[in-house]
Amino acid sequence: MGVAPGDLRERLLDIRTIWAEPASLASMRGQDVLARFPDAAVREVASHWAIPELHGNEGNVARWVRVKAENLVLGEKKSLTVRPNGRSADFIAPSSANGCAMACAYCYVPRRKGYANPITVFTNVDDVLRAVSRHLARTGPKGEPNQCDPVDWVYDLGENSDCSVDALVSDAVPDAIAHFRSLAGAKASFATKFVNRSLLDLDPRGGTRVRFSLMPQEDATLLDLRTSSIDERIGAVDDFLAAGYEVHLNFSPVVLREGWQSRWAALLDQLSATLSPAARAQAACEIILLTHNEGLHEVNLGWHPKAEDVLWRPEAQERKTSQNGQDNVRYRVDVKRRAVARFRELVAVHAPWLAIRYAF
């Protein structure tokens, strides 16, 4: 039996304050969010981008998880640009939310607002979905299969948040899943570290791909704070498939630390032993080695220094400026090349049924 959405909401969220742009507050979606948290105080703000009490790291490090659990932000998504991707998905859809109530130590999602960034719900998700439909109409059908999908254009919905948690807060995610249900030639996709069984009732009819994000439980215990356990995520794969989702696996981030190969081998064995033949037949995975960030490293030292014992390994890492200008740190090219090759071997031996969509 699943946990009711209200119980899940209470486990993760204890919303005391909703910070809202006036237009978002007045919208139907804004009012719906307010109704879910009737005890929260409402504070109007000019922009979801600038809330000094929430964003930035100064003063928030010590209250890290409380900032995430006790605050919600309502705003409007201004930029409705669909961006090309080519890895996790063909395209990145404009976000319907950003920020997260969970607290993975390596998470890049909150960087632009400050690291203890709680969920911002965008109330104009209908504009987002219309932008996707316009983009699809301009793009036309997918002519050639690629690693993202053989038939459909895949739009990532959750680049800046976790859609399974967002669905506890508003109907934006259910509405997006409904939109893609009837959008011929396109598929929605999101990676998640949270099992929200209310999504099982949404009848996606193959129009949405859920990518359950997995790592060895020992890593997750240290790094994936506030998320569902790895067993719970694996246990949800067949249920989501039966409910009409396509279900892929997202091995991310792969953290290179003592014993990583044997732990990942055990996880792959567990998948081979647990997933149904139907789940294995449609599954594919993506393998993404850790990218870290010096600023995040410094902040983490203030609230979760043990994570940095495994995330920050200067002897094996090098600097890399990302496409969006972030000064990131990633494993050295030679270290990474060997690790990716080794990971591919582990999949070939321990889960030979599992197609690798990409690894980097």
Ligand code: SF4
């Ligand atoms: S679940 Fe995803 S978005 Fe949320 S903190 Fe973890 S990595 Fe970030």
